[in-house]
Amino acid sequence: MTISVFDLFSVGIGPSSSHTVGPMRAGADFADELRSATPTVRAVHVDLYGSLAATGRGHGTFTAVLLGLEGNRPETVDPDYVDKRGAEIEATRRIRFAGATDVPLCTEQIVLHPLTVLPRHTNAIRFRVELADGGTHEAVYYSVGGGFVERESGAATVNPLAGTRGVPHDFDTASGLLQLCPRTGLTVPQLMLENEIALHGGPSDIAEREVRDGLLHIWSVMRACIERGFRAEGVLPGGLGVKRRAPGLYRRLIESDGADAMDWLNVAAMAVNEENACGGRIVTAPTNGAAGIVPSVLYYALRFRSSLAARRDEVICDYLLTAAAIAVLYKKRASISGAEVGCQGEVGSACSMAAGALAQIMGATPAQVENAAEIGIEHNLGLTCDPIGGLVQIPCIERNAIASVKAVNAARIALHGDGTHRVSLDQAIETMRQTGADMLSKYKETSLGGLAVNVPEC
Numbered sequence: 001m002t003i004s005v006f007d008l009f010s011v012g013i014g015p016s017s018s019h020t021v022g023p024m025r026a027g028a029d030f031a032d033e034l035r036s037a038t039p040t041v042r043a044v045h046v047d048l049y050g051s052l053a054a055t056g057r058g059h060g061t062f063t064a065v066l067l068g069l070e071g072n073r074p075e076t077v078d079p080d081y082v083d084k085r086g087a088e089i090e091a092t093r094r095i096r097f098a099g100a101t102d103v104p105l106c107t108e109q110i111v112l113h114p115l116t117v118l119p120r121h122t123n124a125i126r127f128r129v130e131l132a133d134g135g136t137h138e139a140v141y142y143s144v145g146g147g148f149v150e151r152e153s154g155a156a157t158v159n160p161l162a163g164t165r166g167v168p169h170d171f172d173t174a175s176g177l178l179q180l181c182p183r184t185g186l187t188v189p190q191l192m193l194e195n196e197i198a199l200h201g202g203p204s205d206i207a208e209r210e211v212r213d214g215l216l217h218i219w220s221v222m223r224a225c226i227e228r229g230f231r232a233e234g235v236l237p238g239g240l241g242v243k244r245r246a247p248g249l250y251r252r253l254i255e256s257d258g259a260d261a262m263d264w265l266n267v268a269a270m271a272v273n274e275e276n277a278c279g280g281r282i283v284t285a286p287t288n289g290a291a292g293i294v295p296s297v298l299y300y301a302l303r304f305r306s307s308l309a310a311r312r313d314e315v316i317c318d319y320l321l322t323a324a325a326i327a328v329l330y331k332k333r334a335s336i337s338g339a340e341v342g343c344q345g346e347v348g349s350a351c352s353m354a355a356g357a358l359a360q361i362m363g364a365t366p367a368q369v370e371n372a373a374e375i376g377i378e379h380n381l382g383l384t385c386d387p388i389g390g391l392v393q394i395p396c397i398e399r400n401a402i403a404s405v406k407a408v409n410a411a412r413i414a415l416h417g418d419g420t421h422r423v424s425l426d427q428a429i430e431t432m433r434q435t436g437a438d439m440l441s442k443y444k445e446t447s448l449g450g451l452a453v454n455v456p457e458c
């Protein structure tokens with residue numbers, strides 16, 4: 001499967017790519033499929049399985065599914081509308097299926113199967129409609145992480161650009177990517193750019209402009225999210241009573257004219273993840289839970305490296321393209337889903353992406369980029385997913401801050417070397433996959449183990 005940089009970095013809403021963005025996308029896809037039959041729809045049934053059922057309430061899955069069935073999509077829906085419309089649905093106990101037909105359905109009527117895992121992935125949704133002529137129509141969707149959604153019938157994905165369209169420089173492994181660079185004379189971001197231009201119907205100047213503008217738009221959404229998080233005071237929703245810390249830290253940094261790079265990494269990452277926890281506008285990177293790391297490292301680089309700030313647009317594009325090249329490896333060879341491999345697949349992958357991308361914009365060779373990405377994942381191996389109360393708050397928010405600092409350190413270590421190292425990125429990714437497969441399900445986004453059971457919710 002070809003994976004677009006715009007599927008990896010997709011604009012959506014918080015708090016979770018697999019539990020909010022993916023389910024909304026699945027609901028919208030199902031509603032679209034039945035658009036011509038909408039007037040004859042009499043009832044809609046929703047079943048959630050595995051991790052979606054176990055932590056769906058805290059992750060906003062139920063409302064996301066219902067709004068998806070009304071025809072809303074995560075990339076365009078207004079985050080404020082989600083809350084407002086969700087409350088209306090609960091009050092009326094009805095949804096407007098595909099935006100056209102009123103049918104009885106609210107979050108209480110969603111049937112939960114937390115202990116049932118369907119064969120393809122733990123995040124599964126079954127939709128079934130009853131039609132006026134007595135017929136029914138049913139479909140099963142899997143939200144496989146990072147907002148990617150697959151249908152049970154076939155390999156089809158409902159993401160905008162992912163598909164089987166050919167690209168000039170296809171790669172499945174880091175070693176394959178490293179071979180392509182000297183063979184083509186291209187850097188990692190240049191290879192990715194040519195692939196993306198092909199996905200946009202190129203090669204042509206128009207396709208290249210479209211890709212570059214799209215990448216700059218992604219950064220503008222990431223940056224806006226950081227800046228909103230710097231200013232939005234208050235307590236996060238969900239009942240844990242977690243106070244937003246980014247605004248206070250930001251104020252102290254501004255007042256003290258703070259030049260400490262580590263503080264800025266921390267505050268930018270926490271700002272994004274606090275926005276995510278509030279259901280705000282977020283870019284998956286590669287997921288929502290880990291969405292603070294890639295933006296905070298780029299924010300840091302542009303703030304503290306004047307030589308990079310001077311080439312801002314080029315640096316942003318190279319950074320995001322390199323991060324996406326690394327994410328492709330995790331998506332193809334392992335997983336970016338916390339429900340499948342634990343947090344190592346989310347925060348670990350994001351740390352690896354940011355490390356490799358930072359090394360790239362600081363002038364690394366392809367071998368040093370691979371080295372930085374490998375260090376970024378190696379020291380996140382085994383990281384479990386155990387969010388308290390099923391909310392993407394603790395440990396997620398601080399964990400993004402910690403991993404951002406780790407990513408910068410990984411890039412620095414790699415840049416001090418010549419790219420040769422003992423553990424390859426491919427070996428580390430395979431280790432992550434195996435470790436995830438061995439991890440007990442209570443540590444994979446079910447909130448049945450770890451901090452989720454050892455820390456009281458109130």
Ligand code: SF4
Nearest residue numbers: 289338343346385396
């Ligand atoms: S612990 Fe990690 S994988 Fe789990 S919800 Fe939080 S950020 Fe996502």
